[in-house]
Amino acid sequence: MKQHELEFWFGFASPYAYVSAMRIEEWVSAVGITVRWMPFLLDPVFKAQGWETSPFNLYPMKGRYMWRDVERLCSRGRLPFVQPEKFPQNSLLATRLAVAGGEQEWLIAFCKRLLHEEFGRGKDISGRPAIESILGEFADDASLWLERAQSPETKALLHERGAEAKRKHIFGSPSFITSDDELFWGDDRLEQAIEWILKRR
Amino acid sequence: MKQHELEFWFGFASPYAYVSAMRIEEWVSAVGITVRWMPFLLDPVFKAQGWETSPFNLYPMKGRYMWRDVERLCSRGRLPFVQPEKFPQNSLLATRLAVAGGEQEWLIAFCKRLLHEEFGRGKDISGRPAIESILGEFADDASLWLERAQSPETKALLHERGAEAKRKHIFGSPSFITSDDELFWGDDRLEQAIEWILKRR
8 A cells, every 4th residue: 555644534523623624635735745534433542541422522611612613713714614413423334434435536525525514514424324425426336335334344444443543542533643653633733744744855 | 900912821730831831922022912821720620520630641642642742842942841750740839829929020930930940851840949949030039929829818819710710611721811701722722812812903
């Protein structure tokens, strides 16, 4: 597999992943950095810290602040933002599909569109109809991919993705990892991850 | 008391407060914003979330990342950085002293110097000798201030400072609050707090 200069790790349930997904391409294409999108499940990461749900729900002051912060970030970046009623949303099927998609041409467009539905329009993206409809915009064989998403092979891939996240010390979304294993956490560290790569070229 | 455009809330045990303290003056003076330094104790805030110590100790992956992140931030900002052996340090006396100091001329210089000793040189700043010696550099009557720091009046002031932090929904350090009650959390939000003020002038 081709080595990329930057890995963009994100969970579909993560509001800050939405902000990063909408802006990362412009940034990296401006400086010619190759990025691999690495969707992963946050639940096992949270469980490893002893959290049964998102820390934004466990710590309401932080959660309240987070939504305001995301709203401000979207406003500054001229991104639409609607807080979904349910948070975090179950993103198992979406993540399986995206992991099954590997580096398919539709992958990035699909991920962006899904995050946009969820946080730009406040929609529910947990069910198969919503996901299949979105994928159908970018891939001809959406229902085939949905089948693949639920295959044992994909489940194994997703499991391995989680193991890789753990090996790479990832504890939140979004995270950016350079090819020399430097970890940057949070949408607000994207620029520093890019700076890190440029300085070492 | 004079109304300031920005309040800079910080705990002396907070590595990111060190980074902010070292850079906030240059930023705000460049655009002519008035700032009030608001030292406060983080312990009650953590306890309110159910944490007996810093979340950076409770969640080792986050803690490990935090030290690396602070090291990088210091490197980018050309700030000295030495990770102290003990973390978090007991900052009760330092906070009492800084709260007693109110808006004394020595306050900012003292806070910066203390944070620099702690995170720029990795020194222990929990004891009276270290604190008195630092204050002595900026105030003639250091020992008098140390007495005041331990008076019932100061303890009441510190308690009220904590209550104010709670009213203002502060949950971490550093936090920046504008005079129209907009809360920004984290060193990386300083620029956005300033932008917020400038846009509303």
